[in-house]
Amino acid sequence: MLVYCGIDEAGYGPMFGPLCVGASVFVMPDYDPSSGAPDLWSILDPIVCRKRRDRKHRIAVNDSKKLKSSSNIKGLFHLERGVLAFMCTLGDELPLTIDNDTTDSDYFNALECSTTSVPWLDSTTRLPVAVDMLELRIDAARLRRVLDEANVQCNWLSCTSIDASTYNERTAIESKAALNLSTTLRLVDAIVHRLPKSHPRIMIDRHGGRIHYRNDLQQYWPEAHIQILSETASMSRYKLQLDTSQVTISFASKSDETHLPVALASMIAKYTRELQMIRFNRYFQNLIPTIKPTAGYVQDGRRFLKEIEPLLAKKGINRELLVRSS
Numbered sequence: 001m002l003v004y005c006g007i008d009e010a011g012y013g014p015m016f017g018p019l020c021v022g023a024s025v026f027v028m029p030d031y032d033p034s035s036g037a038p039d040l041w042s043i044l045d046p047i048v049c050r051k052r053r054d055r056k057h058r059i060a061v062n063d064s065k066k067l068k069s070s071s072n073i074k075g076l077f078h079l080e081r082g083v084l085a086f087m088c089t090l091g092d093e094l095p096l097t098i099d100n101d102t103t104d105s106d107y108f109n110a111l112e113c114s115t116t117s118v119p120w121l122d123s124t125t126r127l128p129v130a131v132d133m134l135e136l137r138i139d140a141a142r143l144r145r146v147l148d149e150a151n152v153q154c155n156w157l158s159c160t161s162i163d164a165s166t167y168n169e170r171t172a173i174e175s176k177a178a179l180n181l182s183t184t185l186r187l188v189d190a191i192v193h194r195l196p197k198s199h200p201r202i203m204i205d206r207h208g209g210r211i212h213y214r215n216d217l218q219q220y221w222p223e224a225h226i227q228i229l230s231e232t233a234s235m236s237r238y239k240l241q242l243d244t245s246q247v248t249i250s251f252a253s254k255s256d257e258t259h260l261p262v263a264l265a266s267m268i269a270k271y272t273r274e275l276q277m278i279r280f281n282r283y284f285q286n287l288i289p290t291i292k293p294t295a296g297y298v299q300d301g302r303r304f305l306k307e308i309e310p311l312l313a314k315k316g317i318n319r320e321l322l323v324r325s326s
Contacts, residue, residue, distance in 0.1 A: 002031040003155075003200035004038065005191055006261025007184050010064060010269035012176070015324050016296030016304065017277050018161040019180065020113075022268030023187045024086070024261045025156040025195070033201065040152070040260035047139075047146040048260070052078050059085055059139055061263050063256040064270035071295060073278075077130040079271040081139060084128060086264060087111075088140035089147055089154050098136055102127045104275045108161075113272060116163040118321060120283035125275060156194060157264075159272045160187060165321045176326060181207055185220045192245050199246045203259040205266075206251045211236055213251055284308055 009021045031038055041048055041061070049058040052067060060067055060078045067078040087096045087110060096102070096110040103124040108115055115121050128136055147154060160183050162170070170179045184204060191200055211231050217238060218226055229237040229248075236251040255262040281293035284304075288311060294304040305323060312319060 001198070002028045002033045002038070003191075003195055003198045004028060004031075004040070004259075004261055005200050005202040006255065006259050006263070006265040007187050007202065007204045008256055008262050008266035008269055009180055009184070009205075010266065011273045011296070012180060013298070014296035015298050015301040016164070016294060016322070017280060018163050018273055019167060019183075020159055020161050020269040020273045020276075021180070021183045021187060022159045022265040022270075022272065023157070023191065024154070024264040024268065025191055025200070026261055027153040027155045027195075027198075028151065029153075030151050033199070037201070037203070037259060043150050043152060044143075044146055044260075047143050059143060061260055061267065063263055064266040067267065068270065068274075073129050075130075076271065076274055079267050079274070080128050081131045081136065082264065083157075083267050083271045084131070084136055085139045085143050086154050087157055088137075089144045090157065098128065098133055098140075100133075104279075107275065108272070111157060111159045111268070111272065113159040113161050115161060115276065116165065118163070118165075119317075120322070121163075121276060121279045123279050123282055125278050125282075129275075129278070156191070157268055158187065158190065159268050161272060161276065164324050168320050168325045171324075171326055177207060177210075181213075181216055182220070185216070188247070188249060189220075192242055192247055197244045199248075201248045202250070203255050203262050204249065204251050205255040205262055206236070206253045210251070213249075214238060217249070284311070287311055 004026045007023045011017055011019045041050060047058055048061050050062045052060050052069065059082050061082050064079060069075045084098060088098065096106060103126055105124050107127060188202055191202065213236055214226055214228055221240060221242060225241040227239040229239055234253055238249050240247045256266045277296060284291055291307050294300050
């Protein structure tokens with residue numbers, strides 16, 4: 001049996017909105033781990049592809065940056081289609097059922113992703129926002145059938161969301177990179193505790209140009225026996241013995257191009273962030289109808305901040321609750 005996992009982030013650089021770190025876990029009961037990492041794109045080929053345009057109308061799974069086609073709601077089509085379709089295949093009891101009453105709050109709850117109680121996030125959005133509901137249900141049914149035929153289980157999908165206030169508090173005592181890594185390792189820990197004795201293999205997109213991670217792993221799991229398997233320019237791989245679990249963690253460049261669980265984690269993180277930015281922009285557009293929405297990235301974020309500053313002063317909103325410090 002192979003437990004095959006991926007973790008990736010979205011929103012590392014913006015000045016507005018959360019830093020989101022997503023995770024996906026697949027269980028393959030018949031797969032021999034000694035065969036190396038499986039190619040889930042190939043295994044799930046009847047329903048999954050990498051490109052946005054596909055003659056067979058398969059579901060695109062890829063690095064989120066390659067799937068978001070524009071800045072408007074319709075640009076979320078491929079992210080939403082892929083993430084929600086996989087969420088509808090989780091286990092025997094579906095944590096997310098898409099119907100006329102489904103909202104982004106249901107989505108966040110299914111991912112165990114908490115949102116901060118602040119005015120600019122105090123609303124809900126009906127889902128789906130870009131995909132036709134009936135077509136999404138058909139996609140989910142097709143995906144479940146292919147997963148069943150391949151004996152592949154989509155076991156767990158999750159996302160951690162770090163709002164600006166928490167981000168500012170944490171980066172006052174640690175670097176942005178350290179915050180990203182510690183959030184990633186908490187998801188690793190959650191996977192290990194969720195599937196004890198399963199010996200998961202966890203793929204993580206490399207954090208910047210870093211090569212050495214052993215000290216960070218040891219600091220997070222002081223009791224673990226850690227073996228360095230590889231530390232090269234392209235791959236850093238470690239084997240950890242944690243109680244009854246043996247975990248292999250790999251940090252590799254462009255993991256979202258070679259490991260479907262990482263690509264799906266990237267999509268989850270990005271889609272989660274985008275849903276929160278919809279709430280964020282809705283709040284300010286209700287108060288300033290002429291303001292253009294922002295994706296939160298620095299160049300446009302500065303324009304947005306300049307336009308909302310009078311409102312922040314009027315309402316007495318502390319900028320540290322809203323704007324990242326770095």
